[in-house]
Amino acid sequence: MAVVEDRRAGVQPMWVERIPPVWWALGLILLTMPAWAGDFILFQVMGWTFILGIIALSLMFLAGYGGMVSLIQMSVAAMAGYMVAIFGASGVAEISMGLPWWLYIPIAIGVAALFGTIVGALAVRTAGIYTIMITLAIASAFFYFTRQNYTIFNGYSGFNLVVPPQLFGVDWRQAVPFYYLTLGCAAICYAAVVYVSRAPFGLALQGVRDNPRRMAALGFNVTAHRVAAYTFASVIAAIGGILLVWQNAQIAPGTAGIPAVIDILVIAVVGGIGRPIGPFIGALIYVVLSTFSPDLLTAFGLSGERFNLLIGLGFLAVVFFSPDGVLGLWERWQARRARMSDPLKGGGA
Amino acid sequence: MSAAESFAAGNAAERLGAVSTGNALELRGVGKMFGALAAIEDVTLTVRSGERRAVLGSNGAGKTTLFNCITGDFLPTTGTIRLFGEDVTRFPAYERIRRGLRRTYQISLLFNGLTVADNVYLACRGVSRGRFSFLRPRRGDTLVARADELIEAVHLTASRDTAVANLSYGQQRQLEIALALAGAPRVVLFDEPAAGLSPTERAELVAILNGLPEHIGYIIIEHDMDVALRVAERVSMMHNGRIFKEGTPEEIENDPEVQELYLGGGDE
Ligand SMILES: Nc1ncnc2c1ncn2[C@@H]1O[C@H](COP(=O)(O)OP(=O)(O)OP(=O)(O)O)[C@@H](O)[C@H]1O
Ligand SMILES: [Mg+2]
Numbered sequence: 001m002a003v004v005e006d007r008r009a010g011v012q013p014m015w016v017e018r019i020p021p022v023w024w025a026l027g028l029i030l031l032t033m034p035a036w037a038g039d040f041i042l043f044q045v046m047g048w049t050f051i052l053g054i055i056a057l058s059l060m061f062l063a064g065y066g067g068m069v070s071l072i073q074m075s076v077a078a079m080a081g082y083m084v085a086i087f088g089a090s091g092v093a094e095i096s097m098g099l100p101w102w103l104y105i106p107i108a109i110g111v112a113a114l115f116g117t118i119v120g121a122l123a124v125r126t127a128g129i130y131t132i133m134i135t136l137a138i139a140s141a142f143f144y145f146t147r148q149n150y151t152i153f154n155g156y157s158g159f160n161l162v163v164p165p166q167l168f169g170v171d172w173r174q175a176v177p178f179y180y181l182t183l184g185c186a187a188i189c190y191a192a193v194v195y196v197s198r199a200p201f202g203l204a205l206q207g208v209r210d211n212p213r214r215m216a217a218l219g220f221n222v223t224a225h226r227v228a229a230y231t232f233a234s235v236i237a238a239i240g241g242i243l244l245v246w247q248n249a250q251i252a253p254g255t256a257g258i259p260a261v262i263d264i265l266v267i268a269v270v271g272g273i274g275r276p277i278g279p280f281i282g283a284l285i286y287v288v289l290s291t292f293s294p295d296l297l298t299a300f301g302l303s304g305e306r307f308n309l310l311i312g313l314g315f316l317a318v319v320f321f322s323p324d325g326v327l328g329l330w331e332r333w334q335a336r337r338a339r340m341s342d343p344l345k346g347g348g349a
Numbered sequence: 350m351s352a353a354e355s356f357a358a359g360n361a362a363e364r365l366g367a368v369s370t371g372n373a374l375e376l377r378g379v380g381k382m383f384g385a386l387a388a389i390e391d392v393t394l395t396v397r398s399g400e401r402r403a404v405l406g407s408n409g410a411g412k413t414t415l416f417n418c419i420t421g422d423f424l425p426t427t428g429t430i431r432l433f434g435e436d437v438t439r440f441p442a443y444e445r446i447r448r449g450l451r452r453t454y455q456i457s458l459l460f461n462g463l464t465v466a467d468n469v470y471l472a473c474r475g476v477s478r479g480r481f482s483f484l485r486p487r488r489g490d491t492l493v494a495r496a497d498e499l500i501e502a503v504h505l506t507a508s509r510d511t512a513v514a515n516l517s518y519g520q521q522r523q524l525e526i527a528l529a530l531a532g533a534p535r536v537v538l539f540d541e542p543a544a545g546l547s548p549t550e551r552a553e554l555v556a557i558l559n560g561l562p563e564h565i566g567y568i569i570i571e572h573d574m575d576v577a578l579r580v581a582e583r584v585s586m587m588h589n590g591r592i593f594k595e596g597t598p599e600e601i602e603n604d605p606e607v608q609e610l611y612l613g614g615g616d617e
Contacts, residue, residue, distance in 0.1 A: 200474050
């Protein structure tokens with residue numbers, strides 16, 4: 001027993017000292033960004049990256065730690081966004097209730113978590129391709145339902161003028177406050193996933209991923225554990241959904257249409273579902289491509305609409321060359337560099 | 350620290366609180382069909398609390414299937430299974446495990462993406478509260494300490510932080526045993542724990558089994574008569590899905606039918 005404590009407490013440096021320099025640099029860049037980047041970059045590029053990253057992070061949690069590829073995450077996020085519009089204020093006064101933010105935010109997260117949990121309860125008894133199919137089926141049902149239901153979801157037109165509350169006298173839809181709001185939420189969600197991955201709940205989820213039969217033989221209720229993972233992931237997706245509705249100032253069925261649902265999968269896979277940072281890398285690539293490639297394409301005399309082609313090709317390339325995403329490429333490059341500089345092992349393949 | 354010492358530190362309250370009829374396991378007419386194949390048929394078996402039983406039988410006799418029915422990995426097609434007096438026939442595996450049943454697998458079923466320490470920690474967590482805890486274990490956490498004791502008991506302390514995928518075959522077999530001994534086991538099913546081990550590793554295994562506290566009973570499937578006779582008080586013989594003989598190791602060894610079918614058969 002004493003041996004363990006020594007190993008944990010004595011020799012190792014403080015946790016602050018253990019943070020690699022790359023993280024310090026990244027933190028510094030992100031915190032000081034408003035000083036040198038324009039509003040468009042802050043609001044449109046970075047804000048959107050953090051939001052999509054959060055939603056894709058919820059998929060990374062399920063897929064990377066739980067082995068469950070869920071296509072419902074975008075719908076869960078949209079559900080939270082809709083709840084903000086319905087329980088908070090919007091341009092559709094007949095439906096929106098105009099409750100204060102400290103009521104509609106918990107309601108939005110709660111409803112979205114309930115929705116995600118129910119979908120999870122239906123999906124966890126299936127595996128692999130069937131999980132993908134059942135979540136995709138529910139996601140498209142959600143899309144058509146919101147488009148056809150006018151009493152709650154206001155059908156085709158959805159809700160406009162959905163803005164964040166004027167908290168502390170700040171207009172949170174201004175570029176700089178919104179940038180820090182999304183950065184803060186992304187950092188909290190990221191830290192929560194990293195922390196939980198080493199807590200009993202997350203560790204057991206990885207056990208369920210590796211070997212569900214053995215987990216049952218160790219006393220774990222595998223089904224309940226998987227459903228709980230959906231609940232946790234839904235809370236994260238809901239946070240992303242609330243930020244998304246604030247950024248767009250509107251929500252409509254297309255927010256969780258099938259293309260958007262697939263985009264989340266693409267983002268998570270391109271970034272890498274092995275580690276929680278992957279979805280944010282994927283989101284940055286996606287946002288940069290979809291923001292700037294139309295200009296690039298037009299410059300080459302192609303139609304700007306073709307940016308989806310570029311993203312699709314990028315997706316193919318990543319899946320083909322690096323199944324563990326851009327993160328996997330980076331890790332392999334690091335490992336190779338370490339090998340090269342190691343005189344004993346040399347520079348062989 | 351010996352395995353025995355490490356179990357003395359186990360959860361005594363959990364053990365004392367349990368209702369016991371004196372029998373750890375009572376199987377009545379248990380059968381399991383795979384399609385048209387009867388893997389086991391009409392198995393009736395009683396194992397007392399604390400009893401050490403060996404199950405012998407040729408390949409395909411149904412030994413592993415019997416274990417799977419007892420633990421709930423598969424539900425039996427017919428018959429009833431009582432665990433410490435309670436009818437658990439339809440219980441899911443995790444409910445039986447929480448009542449003190451444990452098992453190892455003939456072909457290791459481990460968490461390859463996790464370290465040795467995480468594997469054993471999960472085993473300890475599975476049979477205690479807080480399976481859904483969102484809080485990381487703190488320094489000095491009792492379950493972490495218990496996991497480290499188990500790791501030491503199976504001689505894996507040096508590989509504590511190694512990923513399971515990088516362990517040797519023998520080490521993986523040791524880890525199998527550690528997972529089955531987590532918490533407060535009352536009856537453990539060992540499925541050929543000695544298969545593929547070196548003579549030294551076999552001797553260690555026998556020491557671990559003999560070092561278990563008296564209240565922990567077990568059933569061990571073992572082809573190696575030397576090992577089986579050294580660790581079991583009673584032996585059950587299986588053939589073609591049925592138990593056809595039961596007795597002390599001496600009785601079984603000297604039984605003409607057994608000698609013809611199994612020991613003298615020349616195929617083992
Ligand atoms: N999951 C399964 N599906 C179909 N048939 C099975 C299954 N598991 C076992 N069997 C069959 O049931 C019979 C008994 O198998 P079992 O694994 O219980 O034998 P065993 O006594 O453990 O043999 P061994 O000594 O080889 O481990 C065999 O004929 C086997 O092919
Ligand atoms: Mg077997």
